[in-house]
Amino acid sequence: MPNWSMIIDLDKCVACQGCSIACRMENNTPVVSPSESALGRSMLWNDVFPLRSEEEGAIASGQAKFLTRPCMHCEDPPCIKVCPVEATYLDDEGIVRQNYQRCIGCRLCTVACPYGVRYFNWYEPQWSPEFARHITPDKVVGKGSLEGPAVRPKGVVEKCTFCIHRLHKARARSEAEERDFRPADYVPACVQTCTGKARFFGDLDNPNSTVSQLAQSRRAFRLLDEAGTHPKVIYLHEG
């Protein structure tokens, strides 16, 4: 089984927010009104933000450092530990998944996640007419489970899934073409779209993969390493 992992090279990242937009379109993330957004209810599975907001003018002068943040897909995720109903779980391939059909909306996972990657559906999701025409039809459906870009009901938690539906589609395609599944067949939308080619995706357990080699880089670091969550999203320092 592959152990999916993502490398984000901050040296190459131009903070264009393309990953954020690709993610939204791919995963049907609801768009909230500006007033709701001001309340802190915007949903950004893949968020892009400047690291030091207090430095006035840093963005204009090009001095600001940016961070792009998908779900860390931790090896020891604090969120799945606390879920009372196993609505969120770590699958065999190291992806932290979320089952919208089982989630009871207690939000214990959202307060337990130190990275703030989990989002709650405060209302029934809504899209402007232009957006609504482009709802991704993909979803991951199982017995008693609903995952992936499937339109979420209100009152449940959602999060980045490394585009789990793309993995399912890639597997199905390799089966249809009667060949072995290759890790290169599967890539999340944010990685595919990345303007600066700053994102890499692959199997961390394969010593020959790009991600496992980049993970050895001296520039490699993990967010909140001290929290003991062992993220599988690994950053490369600038410079």
Place this chain on the structure above:
Amino acid sequence: MRRKPSFHPHNDHEAIVMAPLATVTRRDYMLWAFLLGIMSLGLIAFVRQFILGLGVTGMNRPIYWGVYITNFVFFIGLAHSGTFISAILRIAGQEWRKPLTRAAEAITLFSLPFGVASIIVDMGRPDRMLNIIRYGRFQSPLLWDFTAVSLYLFSSVVFFYLSLLPDIALCRDRLTNKPPWQRRMYQILALGWQGRPQQYHRLEKVLDGMAIFMSMLVVTVHTVVSWVFGMTIQPGWHSALIGPFFLIGAIFSGTAAVVIVLAILRRVYNLAEALPINLFNSLRKLLIVFTLGWLYMMVAEFLTIFYGNIPEEMEVFWQKFTGDFSLIFWAMTIFVFVIPLYLMVFHGKDNISVMVTSSVLVNIGMWLERYVVIIPTETRPRLLYELVQGAYTPTLTEWTITLSLFAGLILLYSVFSRFFPIVPLWETAESFEPDPSAEPDRSTRIFGAWSNK
């Protein structure tokens, strides 16, 4: 079916204690209607929230938990009044507690349902509540909570009911002029209680045994409640002290609630003789100890954080001491500690109004404490504290539902106290000499296998 008269121990205060049961006054009906009105407003607010989504509250990202969870912790804390007084003090052999055991236990019993309701109101999908049973994972602190609180509720009902049993039988035998449904209610609930010495003996034995169990539950339940927060790694919550701190706070606010309730009962039902002033003096001593215990916990918690000076912990620390929550934090300190300690130590002796004032302040302060433990941590999340400046203002929906939960507690209490004696008559009886003429009537026994050996 004619029943032989059962034995009831002689209690000098019987007339006084039974007096409130004589009639339900117009004022009662007005109060109940008023409380029901508030509760219906709460229900409307809840239904609206259920239809539209939790967006109608002030909660957001990162403040995912707000007033509802605060209420949950507060109600469970309030519930510790009765169990503390009747279980822990029972084991400790504190005889003075007897007249107020039932009044205190009733707070327990009637707070718990609203603690549970607070959780349901807070859920994004209350319709999927049963998933907790169907797919429950015992690794989740929420399931510990679910287990602890339901066990607590169940045990409290049994404990409360058992100690009420002889007095229900008394109601059955004395209140013969009541409407048939009410007589029938006493008849069924009394379970054929006859007041035989063996029955009293068994009852005392069971209550003693349960008291031990309940005392352990008191400690466990509120510690487990705190672990929903403590088990995460969020600054301000992830502290080994959070369990004991919550426990002290729970018993503190619970005992203060007993003072308030006792004073109201004394005044409204003229129970001054049955609830003598020395009860307030005994509770005063307990409350002074708890106030100091609270200070001890505060110092232990915050001095450790301050001295350690870990950046993400300090973010939350300053939020409380000088930041957005400083007003609430210092108000809490004044309400829970400064004023009550001064009032209780210097003016509280033999002075009910001073004790009630202190207790009301303590309970307002303890609600604020729960709030100030839960929310500031969320406003300064670990990764994003430089970026996300979380803010939270509860909305009308949240306040309405909160108010309706408190109205529900008062309603249950006030209805109960009109139908059952609020002072345990058998436990406070002067003479316990059984009447030899009262032979047990075999035909009314529920458990036929009981022997008279």
